[in-house]
Every structure is written in structure tokens, then in C-alpha cells.
Amino acid sequence: xxxxxxxxxxxxxxxxxxxxxxxxxxxxxxxxxxxxxxxxxxxxxxxxxxxxxxxxxxxxxxxxxxxxxxxxxxxxxxxxxxxxxxxxxxxxxxxxxxxxxxxxxxxxxxxxxxxxxxxxxxxxxxxxxxxxxxxxxxxxxxxxxxxxxxxxxxxxxxxxxxxxxxxxxxxxxxxxxxxxxxxxxxxxxxxxxxxxxxxxxxxxxxxxxxxxxxxxxxxxxxxxxxxxxxxxxxxxxxxxxxxxxxxxxxxx
Amino acid sequence: xxxxxxxxxxxxxxxxxxxxxxxxxxxxxxxxxxxxxxxxxxxxxxxxxxxxxxxxxxxxxxxxxxxxxxxxxxxxxxxxxxxxxxxxxxxxxxxxxxxxxxxxxxxxxxxxxxxxxxxxxxxxxxxxxxxxxxxxxxxxxxxxxxxxxxxxxxxxxxxxxxxxxxxxxxxxxxxxxxxxxxxxxxxxxxxxxxxxxxxxxxxxxxxxxxxxxxxxxxxxxxxxxxxxxxxxxxxxxxxxxxxxxxxxxxxxxxxxxxxxxxxxxxxxxxxxxxxxxxxxxxxxxxxxxxxxxxxxxxxxxxxxxxxxxxxxxxxxxxxxxxxxxxxxxxxxxxxxxxxxxxxxxxxxxxxxxxxx
Numbered sequence: 001x002x003x004x005x006x007x008x009x010x011x012x013x014x015x016x017x018x019x020x021x022x023x024x025x026x027x028x029x030x031x032x033x034x035x036x037x038x039x040x041x042x043x044x045x046x047x048x049x050x051x052x053x054x055x056x057x058x059x060x061x062x063x064x065x066x067x068x069x070x071x072x073x074x075x076x077x078x079x080x081x082x083x084x085x086x087x088x089x090x091x092x093x094x095x096x097x098x099x100x101x102x103x104x105x106x107x108x109x110x111x112x113x114x115x116x117x118x119x120x121x122x123x124x125x126x127x128x129x130x131x132x133x134x135x136x137x138x139x140x141x142x143x144x145x146x147x148x149x150x151x152x153x154x155x156x157x158x159x160x161x162x163x164x165x166x167x168x169x170x171x172x173x174x175x176x177x178x179x180x181x182x183x184x185x186x187x188x189x190x191x192x193x194x195x196x197x198x199x200x201x202x203x204x205x206x207x208x209x210x211x212x213x214x215x216x217x218x219x220x221x222x223x224x225x226x227x228x229x230x231x232x233x234x235x236x237x238x239x240x241x242x243x244x245x246x247x248x249x250x251x252x
Numbered sequence: 253x254x255x256x257x258x259x260x261x262x263x264x265x266x267x268x269x270x271x272x273x274x275x276x277x278x279x280x281x282x283x284x285x286x287x288x289x290x291x292x293x294x295x296x297x298x299x300x301x302x303x304x305x306x307x308x309x310x311x312x313x314x315x316x317x318x319x320x321x322x323x324x325x326x327x328x329x330x331x332x333x334x335x336x337x338x339x340x341x342x343x344x345x346x347x348x349x350x351x352x353x354x355x356x357x358x359x360x361x362x363x364x365x366x367x368x369x370x371x372x373x374x375x376x377x378x379x380x381x382x383x384x385x386x387x388x389x390x391x392x393x394x395x396x397x398x399x400x401x402x403x404x405x406x407x408x409x410x411x412x413x414x415x416x417x418x419x420x421x422x423x424x425x426x427x428x429x430x431x432x433x434x435x436x437x438x439x440x441x442x443x444x445x446x447x448x449x450x451x452x453x454x455x456x457x458x459x460x461x462x463x464x465x466x467x468x469x470x471x472x473x474x475x476x477x478x479x480x481x482x483x484x485x486x487x488x489x490x491x492x493x494x495x496x497x498x499x500x501x502x503x504x505x506x507x508x509x510x511x512x513x514x515x516x517x518x519x520x521x522x523x524x525x526x527x528x529x530x531x532x533x534x535x536x537x538x539x540x541x542x543x544x545x546x547x548x549x550x551x552x553x554x555x556x557x558x559x560x561x562x563x564x565x566x567x568x569x570x571x572x573x574x575x576x577x578x579x580x581x582x583x584x585x586x587x588x589x590x591x592x593x594x595x596x597x598x599x600x601x602x603x604x605x606x607x608x
Binding site for chain 1: 456458459460461463464466467469470471473474475476477478479480481482484485488
């Protein structure tokens, strides 16, 4: 068996006595896609927060590439190779599209090494590549503020890709996208799995189906069930959780 | 193309300022020298507030540290060997404190002018930014610092000259400060310092560091989640602003001949920010022009009707924030927009046919 790239072990995060994550466990293999689903408040985003160091677990640990990163500062975790796309587009509006990507792509992020003006050829070619990938070559010199909502989403996905992190965390990457755009996004994510491990959160079952990846279902801060989308759908426990919310897991 | 126009404007401004000793009276030259010194501080505010979005209402502290360090040197230089400043003797001190004496050496004083404010600013910024204090809380904290600093200066009269501050400077590096020829030299030194500071700031903003600063203003947590230690970047920016403030303060007292707690407290610190806002906080040229205009305005108004200035500065601030948030430098583009609007309006009218 291959060793896990990321393992979340027994992690509990509590806010004022409420356990947003309750002895949560998750393992991710290198170069694989995993989809995280669950009702609102199941703790999906909190799990990403705990992985990236935004919230510190009260119990348990997060191990990345064999190293315990539970107590490491956020920006240092990112430098180790985890990059996250947030639910709300978090692009940098006063910078150009190309500058947004370059900021994400830069290798040397320490302050004292930031006084160079020129980007290395490696970084520039990566920025070019990502511009092509997200279809924003024409917009490279426009300010990110002037993009449409869908383009902003794409740009942020592009930033995560440009970071070249081994593990990408995508929180609702297709939110607010049209059907075509979300299909393209799913294709992009599948193609990325040749280089990266990707953990995707999403509600949209059509999108999840297109990702064609193992699914982990969370409920009340715990892992409820893991398996293929079909197995999850036919699981009586899952059905019980979604009782009265049949719309969220429609049968194809 | 547009970049060249900007550089040409900056260069023209520099030439006009460099020739000032030939067309200004010595009184006005001394005023202009002071305001050019203030403009160095404004460049620092432009970087921290204009670019990185860090509003400090306590720049007077770092400005004051630079000013006091040089003033201590000037005070000592004016004394016969073994003498003490008069206010120390009145307060009953029997010997010069060590931290006064070290600034007797001009090189130490010069280094101190830059280092004391820089170190103070970095220490404060590092402590505060690492605790994720920002925005309005940071502004309040710096304001409190300005209050503490001026209060401390007043209360420690034996060491600082108290309310009256330090004055009666007459010699620096063996030159007579009051000599008109030397005043002219100080003016050019100030202008040169401003030009160098301007170029440094422009360069800093053009680097990756500058991009990260702008990004921090847009979304600090996003930048952190791209692997940047935003606290480190903000601290370096704040330290740079501190250094510029220190140099600004030191040059200022060479023109003004006095430094006192009233010049470094809360109100002057706020006025420094207002001058930057009026000029246009994110444009380096804008903040220089804004600083000159606001300070000359202050001088003209206060010498005519002293009570009026506070009202004018308040009104000016409200006016700029509401009507011209990008400051005076945005006037040309606002004007162009209005012109195009008027033009459109007139074409619409012409569709209705002539009104006659």
C-alpha cells in the first residue's frame, strides 16, 4: 500500500463546546481526487481549515508527507505544499491577472527574497501555462477586479494550480458557474490529478458525478461513509441523514 | 507612453524645486525646506497606508524620534566641552545621561536618526502584526503611542527639555546653521534626500515586495494562504516608513530650529495623514504635492486667521474623502470623465434638434 500524502487522524475542533469536527479521520493518497460531501454544517469547510492551519484542533493531528503539521503556522503549511481555494473568490483585485498568478507561483516567498523585479523563466512559463489552462490569456493585463464572476472563480482555481502544491483543497470550485463551465472545471480537476492530490468540496451532484472520484460523506463533524458515489447513494445511513432532503442526492 | 509623461512631470517638479533658492525669499525657502522634509515622511505613509492599507495615526512618534536624536546632537554641539544643556542644570541633573552623550559624535547621531525610529517602528509592528491586530485597532494603537510619546516628552523635563522641547541650535559639523549660504545648502540636501527617498520608494513598489503589499491590502488572509508571512511584509513596510519619518524629522528641525512635544503628538500625526489623503495616498507624486499644498495652506491661513486652520483642515479632509477619495492626483482623470459625460450629454441634446 502506498503511504498517504495527507492523513487527518482523530481530529476534533471545538468552538465553545460545539464539536465542528468530532474525531474526524481522512486519508488521501498521492495523485488522487477525493470529493467531500455532506449537509450544511457537517464540518467540511472546518476540515479544510484544520488541514491548512486556519483553526487549530483541540485533539488529534494532521500529518502531511509524514510530518505532523498540526501546530505549524498557516503560511508555513502552504510552503510545504498545500494550497486552498476558498468558497468566496479570494483573488487580489488591484493586481493584474498575471500578477495574481505570479504571486501564487513564486517559489521564494520569504520577505527578504521578495525584492527582485524579474520572475524566473520557470515561474513565467508556469504562469503562461496556467493562463492557457483557465482561458484568460487575453485578460492577462486586466485588473482582476474587472473579471466576471465565473472568470474570478477560474482565476482562483488558476492560482491554486499555479502554486504547484502537491495537495490542492478546493472549496466549491464550481459555485456560481454555468453548466458548461462546471463541466470544464470537472475536466480540469480530473486532468490535474496526474500531478496533484485534490480534495474537493461540493454540493452539486451533477458536478460530483463528473469528477468520477471516490466520495467521502461527512455528517456532524464525523466521517459517515466513504466509497463510490453509487455506494454512498445506496447506503441506508446516508439516506437517513438526507431524509427529507432527497433533492441533494438525486438519483441519476 | 503614459509612464514617460509621469516621469517628465516628476523631473519638471524636481527642477522647479531645485531652482527655488533663486526665486524665493529666505523666509519662504525655509518654509519650503520644512515641507519638503515633511514630504519624505509622506512617502512612507503612501507605502504603508496607500499601498498596504495600514493606517498609522502615530507617524509623529517616528518623526519625533529622528528629530530629537538630531536635536540632542545639535544641543551638545552648541555646548563648550564638559557643559550641560541649560534645562538639565535647572532640573538639578549633575551629569549628562549616557544616552545623551553617545549622540555627541556626528556619525552616531546620523545613524541614530535612521536607526532609532526604524528599530522602534519594527519592534512595534512585529509585536502587533504577529498578533493579527490590524485596521482600525492598529490606527488606535498608533494614536495611543503618539499620545504616550508626547506625554512622556513633557513629563521627563530633565532629559527632554519638557514642554519647550529643544532649541537654540547654532552649529552642525562646524558650520553656522543660521548662515544664509548654509541654509541654502540644507535646502538642497533636503531636496536631494526627498529625491532619493522617492526613487527608493518607487523601486520598492516595483519589486515583488511591492506587489505583495498591494495584495495584502486586497486580501491579507488570501496572501497568507499563498504562503506569505504577511506580518513580515507589513513589518518591513512599516519599518521603512519609520526610517523615512526619522530622516524627515531630522531635516525638518534643521529648517525650523526647534523640536517640541507639541510637534509630535496626536494632532500633528493626524495632519500628516490628511496631507497624504489630500494629495492622493497611493501616488508618490501625489503625496509630495499634497504635503506641500496642505502645509503652505496651513501657513497662509494660520498667519492670517489663526483659529480658522483647524476648521479648514477638517473640512478639507471630509471633502477629499467624500468627493475625491483618490486625492488631488485623480483630478485630471475625474475632469476627463466629466468632460466625456458632458460631451455625451450634448450629443443627446443635439438629437432633439436645435432648441431655437
